Amino acid sequence: MLESWRWFGPEDPVTLAHVRQTGATGVVSALHHLNQGGAWPEEEVRKRRAEIEAAGLRWAVVESIAVAEEIKTRTGAFRDRIEDYKQSIRAVARAGVRTICYNFMAVTDWTRTDLAWCVPSGGYALRFDWTELAAYDLFVLRRPGAEADHPPARRAAAEKRFHAMSEGEIGALERVLIDWLPAREFVYDRAGFQRMLDIYRDVGTDGMRENLIAFLSEITPVAAEEGARLCIHPDDPAFPIFGLPRVMSTAADTRALLEAVPDRANGLTLCTGAFGSHAANDLPAMAREFGPRIHFAHLRNVAIEPDGSFHEADHLDGATDMVAVVAALLSEEARRRAEGREDATIPMRPDHGHLLVDDIGKRVNPGYSCIGRLKGLAELRGVIRAVEAFREGRIH
Secondary structure (H helix, E strand, O other), X not given: OEEEEEOOOOOOOOOHHHHHHHOOOEEEEOOHHHOOOOOOOHHHHHHHHHHHXXXXXXXXXXXXXXXOHHHHHOOOOHHHHHHHHHHHHHHHHHOOOOEEEXXXXXOOOOOOOEEEEEOOOOOEEEEEOHHHHXXXXXXXXXXXXXXXXXXXXXXXXXXXXXXXXXXXXXXXXXXXXXXXXXXXXXXXXXXXXXXXXXHHHHHHHHHHHHHHHHHHHHHHHXXXXXXXXXXXXXXXXXXXXXXXXOOOOOHHHHHHHHHHOOOOOEEEEEEHHHHHOOOOOOHHHHHHHOHHHEEEEEEOEEEEOOOOOEEEEOOOOOOOOHHHHXXXXXXXXXXXXXXXXXOOOOEEEEXXXXXXXXXXXXXXXXXXXXXHHHHHHHHHHHHHHHHHHHHOOOOO
């Protein structure tokens, strides 16, 4: 597998020099300064590629060309935004970056309630807590219909939590939930967030899925023509929040999408953490079933708590059998090599590391500090080498 590393551009506290020291050779990046929904100019793409190559690395994956909310809802100038997206696909593919990760999550992108939750080791992890989410949803946002989305025990716990929170704690939770995200070009205030929820309530799950298929039906031929591979990232978390439609949360969702647009250029980012937040998902089985259409892998793990809350676990711990997932992906690579596929090597990156050691107290993008991801990469590298050695008969 191609060891890669997410880099948020020149403003990222983890520099390209740091990335090279990790041993990763591929960079996963985007034109974050131009992620307002417009087309990416080819000269800007070439400039970013040259910057990465000057550091002795290769721009392996684009993550992400943002999908405008207008495209997801098919409102406003969605037709112009789709044409912009096609132009961006052409720009990156012609610059030699042909793996394009994107997501189709409504409004929030990935969502957590705590960006620095202390784990028993003393490090800090990202966490999603249902009680915290419900406290905000029910008693701060006061979303219409929210009561029906939370069972009685959760509503009671949320009310108790809300009354115990200070104004500062409420404000901090709101910032984490609706107006912060790495590499997003805008933020929401409470009123604006509710307006978007209202729009998506009218779209609904079936409408959202239809909009995704319509979008892919237009852009996949462009990707195929340019020799590019689109790979959708699953919902994170992989279950509904704030009443928003979710269309990429389960194996059934994935199967339906790949069947609806069967071109191999329409593929999957296997994010073991996002899919892993849904307890019913069997990640090794999904890696085997969808292997031919997996173009990219985010390898991380989550520990699921009894009420469905979860936190980011160490990469080899948590709910997902990471060794089995890696073994399945290596088998898929071998199958592709036997077929002579040019995309036989699957890029992967260690996703969401714990905040550890000297990184504690530094300016970091939550989930994307250096040492925690380096630890994860080293562990995953060890698994890959061990599986390969076992299959080659070098160990028994």
